[in-house]
Amino acid sequence: MKKRGVMEETGIPLEVLKSDIHNHFKLFDMLEPLLQQPPRFEKQLKFQILPEMQRMIIENYYKFDDCVIREILGKKLSSKTRKELDDVSERSRVNLKSCRRQFENMKHVFKAVEEMRGSLEQNVQQSFLLPIELARKYAAVVFITSNRFETGKKKLAYLEFDDFAHCANLMITNWSCASADCQREDMLDVDFDRDFLQDLKDLKILLDRDLIDEHKGITCRNLKARLSEKVCNDLQANFKTLSRSLVNIACNLIHSKELRDLFVDLVETFIETCRGARLCYDDVRCFLEEYQQAVKSMELIKRSNLQIYGTWDRYMNTVSSCLLQLYHI
Structure with a gap:
């Protein structure tokens, strides 16, 4: 921030800037446990945060880099995969801490909605208060992970996350138990018809x-x-x-x-x-x-x-x- 000229624009001393940044980190450290359950975060009264700011924090916390998720896609969300995040960070050029957050969020969303009845996309959206586009991306991740699609073969290396997400969302809509053509009511949206x-x-x-x-x-x-x-x-x-x-x-x-x-x-x-x-x-x-x-x-x-x-x-x-x-x- 100093290099970007913030101090010259505001006229504040460096120590004040450092203190302010430090306070933000402390505040986020207290907020993070609440972000594991966004509806709870939305209703909390301890921190005075405007609703639009709450939505922005939730979205940014659950937002992911497509290149990171592409590296993880199709793998079991296990401790073994977590240990491979150093390599994921290196290949994607995304900070390791960020890769870990994205992996844990992916795992958290998957466990929360995999066995829920009803629309997979809506379950993600309502459980985590995410924008529709981000919820749709997570729904694709859950569907691909649950059905254990092969995405790591060398012949598929040229494909990007959006390619898999596009196909997964089509299959959810048309081939899964979420399809309007499906007559079965005893199955989940992650299941194929x-x-x-x-x-x-x-x-x-x-x-x-x-x-x-x-x-x-x-x-x-x-x-x-x-x-x-x-x-x-x-x-x-x-x-x-x-x-x-x-x-x-x-x-x-x-x-x-x-x-x-x-x-x-x-x-x-x-x-x-x-x-x-x-x-x-x-x-x-x-x-x-x-x-x-x-x-x-x-x-x-x-x-x-x-x-x-x-x-x-x-x-x-x-x-x-x-x-x-x-x-x-």
């Missing part, structure tokens, strides 16, 4: 030789009106690989191991194929749109009388958005 995961196995019909040829024909025909001839030829050559990737991922999500490896599978089987074909973001977006819509025009599906359209859209709406978020070039 097992009925939906079971229904995804019906999509295996799309791997039938005749069906995959029809699917390919409709998709590629519609893409010709939107993309260049070269890109269409590349997508046509890679269609079966891309389609098998998406359908196999869907069919295998019922298995815990495959569910945990979802991000790895999306990158290894779909994204790397698109990169190999040198497709740009818009090429991939157009393909996913036409690929999803083509199923509704397939005569063999209509004749089979299988009720897969709702399951297909529920799956593809989320997985397409995830893939586009993860598709960094």
Whole structure:
């Protein structure tokens, strides 16, 4: 503060500035236990703090650096991980004390809301009085941690926290027991809708030789009106690989191991194929749109009388958005 010219602006002596800073540290030391339970902090009468100042203190205390949480994401919130915070601090270039605060807050929020019923996001927001955006980030962390998603593999190193948070929040909204489509009331929002995961196995019909040829024909025909001839030829050559990737991922999500490896599978089987074909973001977006819509025009599906359209859209709406978020070039 002295270097920033505070003393010249205010005319106060250095000793007074030191004393004031010291008092702030003492005050925060007394406030910190209350910050473990923000509703209690909000109602306390011992310290005269304006409501807007209370909200600012709570938000700043629970705020985190995305690069720090990215390093911790997917790991068990155990003493072993806590011991690794020296390395996290070094890699993220964030002060070790700050890394420890962020880790402890992450662990505290996780334990508080993991087994709560109701909206995961609202539970975080109401339990810790956080702004909606920060609560949504914590909800994503809780969901990823609870379901033990693999996020540390080398192939995923290019992904940032926002990439995982985007996908996690989509899965909470559309694939978990929080989804409007979920009929089960005995499960928590951190749990996947097992009925939906079971229904995804019906999509295996799309791997039938005749069906995959029809699917390919409709998709590629519609893409010709939107993309260049070269890109269409590349997508046509890679269609079966891309389609098998998406359908196999869907069919295998019922298995815990495959569910945990979802991000790895999306990158290894779909994204790397698109990169190999040198497709740009818009090429991939157009393909996913036409690929999803083509199923509704397939005569063999209509004749089979299988009720897969709702399951297909529920799956593809989320997985397409995830893939586009993860598709960094």
